[in-house]
Amino acid sequence: MDVSFALTGKGYVLVAADTTAAHSIIKVKSDVDKIKELSPHLLMAYSGEPGDTVQFAEYIERNIRLYQIRNTYGLRPQSAASWIRRSLAESLRSRHPYSVNLLLGGYDVSTYTPHLYWVDYLGTLAEVPFAAHGYGSYFALSLLDRYHDPEASLEEGIATLRRCIDEVAKRLVVSPGKYLVKVVDKDGTRVIEI
Amino acid sequence: MSIMQHNGGSVIAMVGKDCVAIASDLRLGVQSLSISSNFEKIFPVTERLYVGFPGLATDVTTLREVFRYRVNMYTIKEERAIEPTIFTQLVSSTLYERRFGPYFIEPVIAGLQKTPSGSYEPFIAATDLIGCINFAKDFVVAGTASEKLFGVAEGLWEPGLEPEDLFETISQTLMNAVDRDAFSGWGAIVHVITKDKVITRKLKGRMD
Amino acid sequence: MARRYDSRTTIFSPEGRLYQIEYAMEAISHAGTVLGVLTKEGIVLAAEKKVTGKLLDLSSAKEGGYGGSGEKIFLLNSNVVGGVAGVTADANSLVNYARQAAQQHLFSYNEDIPVEQLAQRLCDLKQGYTQYGGLRPFGVSLLYAGYDVHYRFQLYHSDPSGNYSGWKATSIGANNGTAQSLLKQEYKDDISLEDAIALVLKVMSKTMDSTTLGSEKLEFATLTLDSEQQPKAKIYRASEIDALLKKHDLAKKDEDTEMKS
Numbered sequence: 079m080d081v082s083f084a085l086t087g088k089g090y091v092l093v094a095a096d097t098t099a100a101h102s103i104i105k106v107k108s109d110v111d112k113i114k115e116l117s118p119h120l121l122m123a124y125s126g127e128p129g130d131t132v133q134f135a136e137y138i139e140r141n142i143r144l145y146q147i148r149n150t151y152g153l154r155p156q157s158a159a160s161w162i163r164r165s166l167a168e169s170l171r172s173r174h175p176y177s178v179n180l181l182l183g184g185y186d187v188s189t190y191t192p193h194l195y196w197v198d199y200l201g202t203l204a205e206v207p208f209a210a211h212g213y214g215s216y217f218a219l220s221l222l223d224r225y226h227d228p229e230a231s232l233e234e235g236i237a238t239l240r241r242c243i244d245e246v247a248k249r250l251v252v253s254p255g256k257y258l259v260k261v262v263d264k265d266g267t268r269v270i271e272i
Numbered sequence: 273m274s275i276m277q278h279n280g281g282s283v284i285a286m287v288g289k290d291c292v293a294i295a296s297d298l299r300l301g302v303q304s305l306s307i308s309s310n311f312e313k314i315f316p317v318t319e320r321l322y323v324g325f326p327g328l329a330t331d332v333t334t335l336r337e338v339f340r341y342r343v344n345m346y347t348i349k350e351e352r353a354i355e356p357t358i359f360t361q362l363v364s365s366t367l368y369e370r371r372f373g374p375y376f377i378e379p380v381i382a383g384l385q386k387t388p389s390g391s392y393e394p395f396i397a398a399t400d401l402i403g404c405i406n407f408a409k410d411f412v413v414a415g416t417a418s419e420k421l422f423g424v425a426e427g428l429w430e431p432g433l434e435p436e437d438l439f440e441t442i443s444q445t446l447m448n449a450v451d452r453d454a455f456s457g458w459g460a461i462v463h464v465i466t467k468d469k470v471i472t473r474k475l476k477g478r479m480d
Numbered sequence: 481m482a483r484r485y486d487s488r489t490t491i492f493s494p495e496g497r498l499y500q501i502e503y504a505m506e507a508i509s510h511a512g513t514v515l516g517v518l519t520k521e522g523i524v525l526a527a528e529k530k531v532t533g534k535l536l537d538l539s540s541a542k543e544g545g546y547g548g549s550g551e552k553i554f555l556l557n558s559n560v561v562g563g564v565a566g567v568t569a570d571a572n573s574l575v576n577y578a579r580q581a582a583q584q585h586l587f588s589y590n591e592d593i594p595v596e597q598l599a600q601r602l603c604d605l606k607q608g609y610t611q612y613g614g615l616r617p618f619g620v621s622l623l624y625a626g627y628d629v630h631y632r633f634q635l636y637h638s639d640p641s642g643n644y645s646g647w648k649a650t651s652i653g654a655n656n657g658t659a660q661s662l663l664k665q666e667y668k669d670d671i672s673l674e675d676a677i678a679l680v681l682k683v684m685s686k687t688m689d690s691t692t693l694g695s696e697k698l699e700f701a702t703l704t705l706d707s708e709q710q711p712k713a714k715i716y717r718a719s720e721i722d723a724l725l726k727k728h729d730l731a732k733k734d735e736d737t738e739m740k741s
Contacts, residue, residue, distance in 0.1 A: 149597060151630050153589065160590035164337075167330050171373065188629040196307055201330035202279065204300050204308040215305070341587045348555065348579050351546065 080125030081214035084181040087235035090263035091183030096254035117152040120184040127177035155184025159195040167201025218242040280455030282415030283324035285382035288438035294382035299458040309458035318353040321383030326415030328376035356383035356395040367403030378414040417453035504640035507619040513653040514563035518635040521673040522704035523625035527552035557582035559592040559711040560626035565653035567619035595626030607642025621652040627711035655687040695721040
């Protein structure tokens with residue numbers, strides 16, 4: 079039942095995920111952070127099978143950190159995305175595949191460009207201007223088709239994201255109540271109050 | 273629904289006069305939901321050889337990376353570019369390695385083969401998902417729109433097409449076939465390979 | 481006395497030395513010279529070939545491939561050119577290892593391997609042979625001329641012990657002391673690629689045994705950026721080397737040209 083969205087703008091990527099932890103029909107928590115800061119310029123929103131999600135996200139987080147410690151510089155968004163995709167693709171054909179879907183938002187400090195990657199549990203990777211996972215995607219993607227602007231300022235980007243959140247709240251039966259929104263740009267990652 | 277239809281997408285290759293063409297749509301979907309309208313499935317292997325991977329999108333990326341690795345090692349050790357016939361065998365044996373747990377991809381190969389006399393002759397081939405090769409003298413198709421592609425290509429293709437005519441033929445074939453397929457579309461990309469250059473064009477189709 | 485400590489790689493001598501490593505270094509100091517000069521616009525690499533002769537079949541080196549005759553200068557990856565000095569057979573094995581490591585990185589991360597990481601991979605391998613018993617070290621020093629987005633153009637040197645270091649200009653092989661001091665005198669931080677080519681050829685002509693340079697004694701390569709800011713390695717073919725030498729007035733006089741290609 080997780081919902082997550084992300085969109086690019088002029089020099090930034092906005093990533094949003096709901097903050098609910100659910101056990102069957104019961105909400106057990108409403109302040110869960112499902113967006114990991116993998117590196118100073120890389121965000122990863124994760125959703126899917128409870129248990130798999132946290133396990134996989136921490137595995138990725140620590141390996142990305144290890145690379146940075148070994149080589150002093152971190153992986154660029156494009157390389158990190160390829161490596162994470164490979165992890166999922168290899169997992170898919172193992173005995174216990176991870177069921178985790180991801181949105182990767184990064185800012186490449188060597189080319190000064192924002193990048194957003196849509197990744198699913200099969201290891202499908204696509205670079206996209208905007209993306210969503212979960213039931214929210216059916217509402218958000220059509221809204222983003224209409225309102226997304228890759229040259230939009232951060233304020234405009236947040237306004238577009240708001241439309242998505244409001245639409246899901248209005249139309250989805252099992253809509254989550256709260257969202258956590260983070261942004262990544264040239265200055266790094268930070269939480270945005272919405 | 274079959275896993276081969278999960279992400280959608282189609283590829284076609286055609287033979288012309290001293291040239292070949294390969295084209296695909298650009299859709300990436302999850303069943304009926306479109307995720308991206310810029311997902312390329314055709315990749316260059318050498319300056320005169322391209323390969324297309326219609327099928328499950330995770331395997332498109334994996335196989336692209338596997339073949340890039342193997343072709344690069346071949347090129348640097350042999351000190352020459354790989355020829356289409358050899359690459360086709362590589363594709364076939366790589367896929368057959370996974371005979372009982374296959375990659376869900378049906379590759380399409382198009383290129384110009386160097387003859388002993390130094391000239392180039394057109395080469396196209398396709399394989400199934402476990403590497404059974406299908407050589408063809410006219411055209412090969414694969415992907416979710418393959419039935420429609422067969423029909424349109426059968427009607428439009430003729431032997432001895434010059435590069436520009438071949439471009440028109442393959443573009444019309446692909447565009448009209450994917451319009452009848454819900455899982456392919458969202459624009460297309462066409463490569464026409466000739467002796468001294470490759471012409472690449474992106475096409476806009478019905479973007480709905 | 482020495483006999484007791486130099487027959488195995490893993491044994492320190494009482495003075496704290498590893499003789500096998502020093503012997504490997506000695507082997508390298510008799511090998512053909514390899515020179516590298518770093519500039520802001522690119523890197524120049526040149527090497528002296530030792531295996532020459534009228535009867536040597538060079539037909540495979542003339543066409544196809546990526547240029548070069550494959551004795552001293554190798555393309556390790558699309559962004560790294562390597563120059564080797566030492567035991568040729570060992571060098572071939574290291575070159576193959578480097579190529580495989582570079583392709584594995586490309587496979588894992590979908591990017592060209594950063595230059596320092598490639599040097600590190602080879603040094604990890606080389607270091608292993610100074611510690612594990614029953615094996616001799618690689619008798620090879622390498623120069624790596626490469627480009628990556630993190631540190632732009634870079635020139636590294638690695639030796640049989642598994643040490644590596646970055647340089648603005650350096651040399652390995654025979655007469656490397658002479659070459660180094662010449663480079664130290666002439667190198668400037670803002671040297672252009674053209675001047676670096678001239679410098680390399682000049683130093684090469686002074687350190688090599690023969691009085692005149694020719695493509696049968698020389699390998700040459702540059703690494704620059706193309707119009708799309710992508711690294712472009714160029715390993716010169718025999719005819720291109722001769723043309724270059726002619727341009728810099730270092731070519732052989734016609735009467736002793738036996739092997740002109």
